[in-house]
Amino acid sequence: MNAPEDLLYTDEHEWIKKLDDSTVRIGVTDYAQDQLGDVVYVELPETGKEVAKDDLVVEIESTKSVGEVYAPFPGKIANVNQSVAETPELVNTSPYDEGWLVEIEVSGEISDEGLLDASGYKDLTE
Numbered sequence: 001m002n003a004p005e006d007l008l009y010t011d012e013h014e015w016i017k018k019l020d021d022s023t024v025r026i027g028v029t030d031y032a033q034d035q036l037g038d039v040v041y042v043e044l045p046e047t048g049k050e051v052a053k054d055d056l057v058v059e060i061e062s063t064k065s066v067g068e069v070y071a072p073f074p075g076k077i078a079n080v081n082q083s084v085a086e087t088p089e090l091v092n093t094s095p096y097d098e099g100w101l102v103e104i105e106v107s108g109e110i111s112d113e114g115l116l117d118a119s120g121y122k123d124l125t126e
Contacts, residue, residue, distance in 0.1 A: 001125055002030040004096055008112060009121035015096065016072055018110060019103065023078055027100040028060065028069060028091060031125045037064035039091040044080040044102065051075060051104065058101045060091060069101060073110060079103040 003009065008016040013032035017025045033039065041061040051057055051071040058069035080102050084090050090099040116124060 001034075001122065002096070003118045003121050003125075005118045007096070008115040008117065009124075010070075010072055010115060011124060012070060013125075014069055014072065016115065017100075021110070023103055023105050024073065024110060025100050025103045026057075026069065026072065027095055028067065029121070029125075030095050032067065033092050033095045033099070036060060036062040036067050036091075038062055039088045042084045042088045042091065042101070044082075044085055045077050047077050047080055049077045051077065057104075060088075071104060072115070073104060073106040074108070075104045075106040077102055078105040 009029065013029045015027050015029050019025055039060055039062045043059040045057050051074065053071055053074045055071045056068055057071050060067040081100050084099060084101060
């Protein structure tokens with residue numbers, strides 16, 4: 001299973017990349033996309049939408065089920081990956097690069113509390 005070292009992870013199988021001191025990029029892990037199966041639709045939020053921690057921000061529909069992605073931090077949707085809306089299979093083929101989902105401008109501090117590093121995430125999924 002692929003879990004890049006430079007990312008943080010949630011126990012809900014989402015990855016988080018700090019882009020700068022106030023913005024994070026979020027996607028689903030390789031493990032999550034494998035569990036979902038072939039992704040056929042991704043519903044993204046509107047840019048500028050305010051979100052609270054644990055708010056539902058993205059729904060991913062696959063041939064097997066529906067996956068949900070939650071905000072790991074409160075803030076505002078700064079950017080969405082329109083490529084994933086147009087080509088949902090990017091979530092399967094490139095979950096850490098071209099298949100990212102949203103970027104959130106975080107309100108307050110970006111804390112690692114409650115998140116896993118790559119080693120901790122690998123332990124969770126093995």
